[in-house]
Amino acid sequence: MENMTAKELFNMVKTSQEDISIVFLNPSNQLLANRGTHKLMDLFNSHDSEGRFYGVHGDLTSLGQLNNRENVTDEEMIKIVEEFMLFGKPINKKDITKDMSFIAL
Secondary structure, three states: OOOOOHHHHHHHHHOOOOOEEEEEEOOOOEEEEOOOOOOEOEEEEEEEOOEEEEEEEOOOOOOOEEEOOOOOOHHHHHHHHHHHHHHOEEEEHHHOOOOOEEEEO
């Protein structure tokens, strides 16, 4: 995952048939988080009663969350993932360890 481009990472998450959340870790072992809430910014694929959906959460988006059910293109979401990747490497949210802290940009 670390050597993927933003588009490759986005497409991997987009086509997943399982719920997945990718967060971003900088070299100082800090996870990218929102200001105020400290909720992690992420690229995700999830499901609900209407089926699967994918998108991005975070302060780097114009609305806090963008997903494929809204009037937003994959290219717009890939640009957000590119910004996330400028911050740090992508990791699966389930791989977070206790020694990681948060940083709000």
